[in-house]
Amino acid sequence: MIAPNAVPYLPRGVRLHRDHVRDRWVLLAPERTISLDMIGHAIITELDGSSGFAQIVDRLAAKYDAPAVQIAGDVQQFLGQLAERRFLEVRA
């Protein structure tokens, strides 16, 4: 569970990459790859290394004109899946 003020970020060695051959966004880590849909890509691009979880949710809620509570739940789950796979770290 990521706290509202905790800062999620991509750790060293993980980067966002455009796969032009398959026309999709992927997260690359050493010897591992995760493909993202457009919403996943939108979330990742909000991870600037200084914004807290709540700030990220607020920006996405404004951008997509959707309820923050719904976005918070979806983003929490999405980032949790990335953290489980070590594609994401969180700074308290």
Add this chain to the structure above:
Amino acid sequence: MAWAKPILKEIEG
């Protein structure tokens, strides 16, 4: 684009 639950997929070799 409307908000939707994000989906990630791990890619294999």
